Amino acid sequence: MSLAHYAFQHNKMIKLTVNNKHYALDVDPDMPLLWVLREKLLLTGTKYGCGRGLCGSCNVLIDGKVIRSCAMAVSYADGAKITTIEGLASGKKHPVIKAWIEEDVSQCGYCQPGQIISAVALLEENPHPTDSDINHAMSDNICRCGTYNRIKRAIHRAIEIKQRSRS
Numbered sequence: 001m002s003l004a005h006y007a008f009q010h011n012k013m014i015k016l017t018v019n020n021k022h023y024a025l026d027v028d029p030d031m032p033l034l035w036v037l038r039e040k041l042l043l044t045g046t047k048y049g050c051g052r053g054l055c056g057s058c059n060v061l062i063d064g065k066v067i068r069s070c071a072m073a074v075s076y077a078d079g080a081k082i083t084t085i086e087g088l089a090s091g092k093k094h095p096v097i098k099a100w101i102e103e104d105v106s107q108c109g110y111c112q113p114g115q116i117i118s119a120v121a122l123l124e125e126n127p128h129p130t131d132s133d134i135n136h137a138m139s140d141n142i143c144r145c146g147t148y149n150r151i152k153r154a155i156h157r158a159i160e161i162k163q164r165s166r167s
Contacts, residue, residue: 014078018043019087029075033067034058036074037084045085045113049142056141059114060084066121085113088120095165096120099157107145115141119155128159 012029015022018041025040037043037060046069049057053071060069061083088094096119106112115138122129122137129137134152143151 014074016077016080016082018082019084019090027074030073032070033072033074033077034069037069043084043086047110047113056114056118057111059117061117061121064121064124066118085116088116094120095161096123096158098161099154103150103154103157105147105150105154107147111141111143115143115151119158122155123158
């Protein structure tokens with residue numbers, strides 16, 4: 001469905017906490033969360049890739065779990081805590097973002113916000129993943145430039161950065 005389709009639907013007040021800011025939005029409850037983030041909240045770091053939840057470009061964290069925002073109706077996120085790439089990049093840079101920069105991961109960069117979100121979730125769940133753990137956790141994210149080895153190095157670098165910051 002096109003974005004214009006959602007302009008004519010029955011709206012509902014949806015409450016979201018996005019990047020620690022509270023919002024009450026009068027939107028169609030069936031509108032994909034991605035379009036609410038991009039069009040209503042102007043958080044354009046989360047990308048539209050396939051529109052079917054297959055590529056991972058639209059990944060966000062909802063209550064700490066990776067979710068494909070293009071395939072989730074905003075009503076399912078009502079009351080949830082959402083973190084986008086902008087939330088990770090604000091203020092003191094997240095160790096994963098620092099590692100991405102240090103390892104020069106991005107090529108075209110389009111998939112990188114979704115990749116970073118997935119890496120953050122992985123490290124929250126498993127602070128010391130093996131290469132196999134990383135491959136498994138990141139396997140649903142498509143990078144058309146093929147930066148998978150740099151992504152893996154960056155995840156290992158993020159672990160080192162986190163350990164240094166604790167010392």
